[in-house]
Amino acid sequence: MPELPEVETTLRGIEPYIINKKINDILVRQSSLRWEVPVKKLKENIVGESFSKIKRRAKYLIFTSNLGNLIIHLGMSGSLKILLNMEAPNKHDHIDIKFEDKSLLRFTDPRRFGSFHWTNKSTEHPLLMNLGPEPLGNHFSGEHLFNFSRGRKLPVKNFIMNSKTIAGIGNIYASESLFEAGIKPHKAAGKISLPKYENLAYSIKRILQESINLGGTSLKDFVGGEGKPGFYKPYLAVYGREGKKCKNCVTILKNIRIGQRSSVFCSNCQK
DNA sequence: CATCGGACCTGTTAGC
DNA sequence: TGCTAACAGGTCCGAT
Numbered sequence: 001m002p003e004l005p006e007v008e009t010t011l012r013g014i015e016p017y018i019i020n021k022k023i024n025d026i027l028v029r030q031s032s033l034r035w036e037v038p039v040k041k042l043k044e045n046i047v048g049e050s051f052s053k054i055k056r057r058a059k060y061l062i063f064t065s066n067l068g069n070l071i072i073h074l075g076m077s078g079s080l081k082i083l084l085n086m087e088a089p090n091k092h093d094h095i096d097i098k099f100e101d102k103s104l105l106r107f108t109d110p111r112r113f114g115s116f117h118w119t120n121k122s123t124e125h126p127l128l129m130n131l132g133p134e135p136l137g138n139h140f141s142g143e144h145l146f147n148f149s150r151g152r153k154l155p156v157k158n159f160i161m162n163s164k165t166i167a168g169i170g171n172i173y174a175s176e177s178l179f180e181a182g183i184k185p186h187k188a189a190g191k192i193s194l195p196k197y198e199n200l201a202y203s204i205k206r207i208l209q210e211s212i213n214l215g216g217t218s219l220k221d222f223v224g225g226e227g228k229p230g231f232y233k234p235y236l237a238v239y240g241r242e243g244k245k246c247k248n249c250v251t252i253l254k255n256i257r258i259g260q261r262s263s264v265f266c267s268n269c270q271k
Numbered sequence: 272c273a274t275c276g277g278a279c280c281t282g283t284t285a286g287c
Numbered sequence: 288t289g290c291t292a293a294c295a296g297g298t299c300c301g302a303t
């Protein structure tokens with residue numbers, strides 16, 4: 001479900017319903033997510049408090065209160081939505097954060113690859129410490145990709161999907177940006193020139209920003225925090241288009257597996 | 272150190 | 288129709 005634009009869309013959707021609202025309770029029906037949910041710590045720290053700020057780092061959402069930070073990751077199939085009144089939970093509705101005005105934030109995650117964490121310090125959670133630059137931030141550039149990749153032999157697609165290289169590039173947007181930049185996904189990261197990496201950095205920024213503007217990519221049943229679907233899907237050039245014609249030439253798109261992930265590309269446009 | 276594969280889960284779909 | 292295997296938006300960790 002969520003890549004960076006979907007997480008950003010979720011953040012923008014839920015934020016207005018959460019900021020500065022007093023939290024009455026947190027109800028955890030299923031605490032076995034990717035990591036065990038620290039139920040006791042969460043109850044002690046957030047009940048009676050409120051969140052003054054929510055931000056995104058990579059695909060993590062960070063909810064800040066006076067006592068610390070709740071960190072949520074949506075994993076592969078997680079989603080968050082606001083309910084204005086309590087509704088009976090469905091099978092995979094694992095966690096509710098209830099607010100004073102009867103509204104609640106509900107976390108749903110069929111595959112349970114998502115996670116909840118608590119930290120009393122601002123950014124010193126181990127999961128956030130080794131992340132590379134934000135793709136839409138000022139510290140990310142083609143030069144960064146070039147410098148960081150010298151001597152590396154792994155496929156460039158794996159290289160950009162590694163969060164130490166850049167934060168928050170998943171399978172869809174890695175595939176799309178490599179297509180737009182004209183780079184084949186299995187080319188060794190260390191053999192790509194600076195101008196090519198400048199093109200790639202530009203494409204990553206452009207595509208992520210465009211997708212955010214359209215509310216993300218709706219695959220399966222993804223909806224943002226306000227229940228609206230995303231509208232980026234028709235713009236996908238390669239992801240999910242194996243066997244179809246390239247949008248720029250007559251070549252049939254191929255799908256190869258790189259790092260156990262499907263990687264669709266045009267063998268003519270991507271060198 | 273860099274790289275690769277396995278692991279965590281459930282649901283859907285393709286193939287027999 | 289029913290069973291099985293492969294695959295799905297992520298990413299950490301241990302083995303090599």
